Amino acid sequence: MTTFLTPQQRADRTSAAVEAAVAAGRERGLTVTEPTVLHDVFSVVVHLAPSPVVARIPTVLPRPDDHLAALARRQQDELDVTQWLADQKIPVIAPSPLVPREPVRRDGFSMTFWPFVEEARDKEPDYVANAESVADLHAALCAYPGRLEFLSAADPRFIADSLALLDQHPDLIGAAELDRARREWQFLEPLVRSRSAFEARFPGVDLQPIHGDSPPANIFNAVDGDLYADFELVTLGPVEWDLAALGPEHEAAYNRGARRNGTRPLDEEVLAFVNALGMVRVIATLTLVPQLPELMEYLKPAVDHWRTTPFAAGMST
Template identity: 45%
Template sequence: MTPRSPRAERAIALAVEAGRRLGLRADRPRVLHDVFSVLVHLAPDPVVVRVPALAVGTPAELAEKQRRELAVAGWLADAGAPVVGPSPLVPREPVAADGTSLTFWEFVNETDPLGELSQADPKALEDRFAEQTGWAAELHAALADYPGDLPVLSPLVPAIGPALAELRKAPQSLTAADLDRADREYAALEALVADFPARFPQARLQPLHGDSPAYNLLRTADGHRFSDFEDVTRGPIEWDLTFAGPRGIAAYERAGGTRVDRELLDLMEGARLLQGLSALTVVPKVPELGPMLAPMIGQWRARTPLELR
C-alpha cells in the first residue's frame, strides 16, 4: 500500500470529525484523490468530502467560493442535469474545520477511470476527449438558465494576481523575462474582464463549469456525470473548451449547434497557460506537480504573448 501524504492524513481526520458532527458514520474513510484537494469517501455512507489542500485566499474567500459551487451544482442536480451533486445527507453549506472549510458530495461509482485509459491507448484517450467535449454542450445549455450571480472569469481575475506576486518572491524555474511577460499578460486579462463586451461584442457570457468539464467528468453504469465545479464562473463558452483539440471543438459544435469563436478560443488558451504558470506557487508544497506543469510552461513560452487587439 502506498503511504498517504501528510495532507491526506490531515484531510481524513478533518473529514471524519466533520462528518460525525453531521451524523455520518465515517467508519471506513478512504482517499479517492490527493492533489489540489483531497477527496475522502466516508464509507459506508455514500458521501465524499472535498478537503482543500492548497486553497488560496482567506478562509472567508474560500467559503464564499464553495457556496457558489454548492449553489450551482445543487441547482443543476435539482434540475436533473448529469452532475455529481451535493450530498443530500447534510446541509448544502461549507463546513468549517481547523481554519479551512469542507464540502460534502454524493459518492459516485466510476466504472471507466480516465487514468487507466490514458496509460493504455492514446488514440482511445483522444476519442474520449472529443466525445466528452461534445457532452459539454449539454452542460452549457443547462447552465445558461442558472439564475444566480457569478463573477466573470474569476479563475483568472483576481485569482492569478496574488500568485504572480508570490512568484516574484520565489520564482521557481521562471526568469525575470518570464515574470515581466506574465505581468503584462495578466494586465491584459484584467482589462478584458473589466469590459468584456467592448473587446468581444459577439460573445455571450454565461455560467460555466470553469475548469474543463470534458476532463472533470465521471462515467458510471448509469451514464456520465460532470463534477468539480470549484471554479464555476461566468464567461464565454470558449473558456470551458480550452485545449479540447479540433475534434473536440467539432463535436461540441455538432452537439450544441453553436459556433466556437476560434480567435476567442486562442485567447482563452493563452489565459489557461498563464493560469498553469501561476500554479507554480504550489510546487514547494506538492513537488510532484513540477513535472506535470513543465510541459504547460514550455507551451506558454513558445506561443505568442497574450495581448488584446
C-alpha cells in the same frame, strides 16, 4: 531558493484533512468507521465509509492564510449550481442529501459533502465526446437563475499576486519568461477584471454560467452513466473558457454539439483570449508547486509549449 513541502508534511496535511472530515461527518449524524482516501492532489477526497458520502477538502490553496471565507463562497456556488442541475434532470454529481447543503468549516479546512458514486474503472474517458457533451451542459446552464461572479475562475487576484511573487523563485521560472508573462497579463487583465471591458472588446459574445474548470476532463465515468462533476470554479463567462487549451479537435467536437442543440459555436477571437489567459494562469500556478511538488511535472510541458507560442496567443491589439 524555494522551500518545498516534505513528504511527511504532505502526509500530515492529508491526515489532518481526513480527521477534520471524519469529525464533521460524525457531527452531522454519519456513521464513519473506515475513512478511505480516494484522491489527494489539490483536494483530499475521502469516502466516509460505511456511509455513502464523500467529503472533498481543498488543501492546496493560493492564499492559505485568508482563504476560508472566499473558498466557502465558491463552494456554496458549486453546491447550489449542481443541485439546480440535478433538479433539471441533468446528469451531474449533486450534493449529498444526507447532510445540509452548505460548506462545513472545521480545524482550518472548508469542505463539502457528496454522494459516493461507484466508478466504472474499466471505461477509458473519451475527451472528444466529452467536449461535444459540454455544449449540452452549457445549454442547460443558460437557465440557471442564481448570481455568479464574472470570470471568478480566472482568479485575477491570484494571477497578479503570483506574478509579483515569482521573482523570489528563479528555480521555478526564468526572468525572461516571467517578464513575458507579466506583459501578457498587463494586456489581458482589464478584460478579466471588468465585464464591461470584456463586452466592449467582444461585442455580441454572450456570457452565461459555465463550469469553469475544463469540463471535458471533469466528466465522471460512473457505473450507471457519465456525470458532470467538479464545479469548484463555476463562474459567469464565455463558453470558450471551458474549452481553453484543449485544441482544434475538441473545439470541433464542441461545435458539433452546439449545432445539434441550437447554441452558438465557439468564437475564434475569444478562444485566443481564454487560451492566453489560461497560459498566464499556468505561470501563476507555479507558486503552488511548493505546496504540491509533483505539480511541476504537469506544468513544465505547458510552460515549454507556451514559450513557442505567439504573444498573448496571437490576440490582435
